[in-house]
Amino acid sequence: MASAFASALRREARFLATHFWDLALVTWVPLALMALVAIQLSAGVMRELPIVVVDQDGTAISRELTRRLDAAPGVSVVARPGEMGAAERLVRSGKAYAVVLIPVDTERAVLRGATASITTFYNASYSTPAGAALREVGNVVQGYAAALAPTQTAAVAGPGKVRRPPIAAQSAVLFNPQGGYELQLVALIHPALLHLIFMVAAASALGRELRDGTIGTWIGDEPPARAAAAVAGKLALYLAIFTGWGLLAIGYVAGLRGWPVAGSVAMLIAGYAAMYLAYIGVTLLVVGLTLTMGKALSVAGLYAGASFAFAGAIFPIESASAFARLWSALLPYSAFAKLLAEQWIMAAPVTQSARQLLAMLAFLLVGGAIGLPRYLSAAQRPETWGRR
Missing domain, CATH: 3.40.1710.10 (abc type-2 transporter like domain)
Incomplete structure (x- = not known):
């Protein structure tokens, strides 16, 4: 299984090295989008x-x-x-x-x-x-x-x-006392962009094997355990790349811009990794159910693209409709947004944020349990290959 994992990882790395746009999707495209957001919100607070x-x-x-x-x-x-x-x-x-x-x-x-x-x-x-x-x-x-x-x-x-008022109201800001939109928005928009690109890249990596009919020669003759390890190796490359982008996002806001992490940096990094694992589960589910690259990419864009609006981080989800609350609960990004606020701004106990990690990992378990067997079985069904 270890050799199947490593072989698939190297195979995917060679593919990215020889395909410009696939490589761009995981290298300079995330960097350009993150830089654009950072520049637009660098003022921090609204003035004048x-x-x-x-x-x-x-x-x-x-x-x-x-x-x-x-x-x-x-x-x-x-x-x-x-x-x-x-x-x-x-x-x-x-x-x-x-x-x-x-x-x-x-x-x-x-x-x-x-x-x-x-x-x-x-x-x-x-x-x-x-x-x-x-x-x-x-x-x-x-x-x-x-x-x-x-x-x-x-x-x-x-x-x-003349006398002083008998009662006076006093307000105290608990978190983000500077009222910084840079901390509130950049720290949220960066992972929102990254998880969208990540899901598209993962769906493309799995879907292209079906579209090009290469899934048979790749894992068609492998036993289920080695085939699953090969799928994990293919996706591990994207997990490593985008975890690196998550580290860069944290380093930019906390290190370069000076918004310190009030809680645990390790928990924030674990949150990024858990979020990507959750979207791996969702991607396996989507690709396994559709067995079509085009449909999988469409669902990925719709599903991940709506995360920011329904996460409850900017617009309160408590007063939204029942559908909006349900949709928010079905998005791994919602749990990540809660973890980010708890650890970066509120200095919540690690045990409290651990619940958000478990919620995200549940998406990996459920999505993988349903989607991965269907994807592996497609490697032995040529009638599922070649679909656009």
Whole structure:
């Protein structure tokens, strides 16, 4: 079995060395995609998001609020039109994400001791940047209100009436206190890209033997144990290559970009390996059931390509439909995303993340138990060869 494993590994390595695009799929294509994502999200946090201020009051308080908004790191006041129609056109043209309206008599209401209302209109078509801009505007307005409250209360009711609020809300960020999108997204998108390419490469490696009719000469005369070892040797090369890409992804974010791993690096590496093993199981299942390279590649693209959206790492899966929750549970990437958050950001106990490893390895056992025998039997059935 060891010789069958090693022979198949060398055979696959020779194939990659002589086929440009198959080699590209596991070398510079992953590197190019990972670099593209890294460059796009290298800023880490969103800064200088454009907003528009419509100051209908034109007083010292409204001008100070506008100045504070422009000085805030998260937003930038790019225009100060006099009416809402012009502000709306700026938002529709994509030049701003939000409009802050300071209505007439804002300062008069403050001086009378009443509460002035500042309205923010934001473009929810771009939910992430608009939401960030909305939070920044809210923080600035609340901060300015807190600064105005003591002086205005003293001016209206007298210094003796000024006292601190009886109750104050305090928030503490448990994980990712920097609010870094680089840590949140790059650490997730890199494995999302890698597992998609990995499944396509594995399906191609197994499917081409059927398509080209070479599966018979490769393992057709081998006993089942040696044939299974040969399949393992073929796929082991891809497992080693993509585990290396996983190490590079961790090294880039943690080492080069300085986002330290709060938990166990070894568990993260084990998570990458378990994720690839899980997709080997799924690939064996798909190829074994279809016995066609074209269909296997189509299913691989659909199945692995949808993982990021349904993993629950960005969009909460708890409030999704029953189908979405079921689909999320049927994706190995969902378990990997949980393990990544637990170990990289939350410093969860290793025993807790071990459950995610077991969940991923279950895909290998189930998929391999169903798909591998069908794939091995196809080596002795010439009628299954040559399908596109």
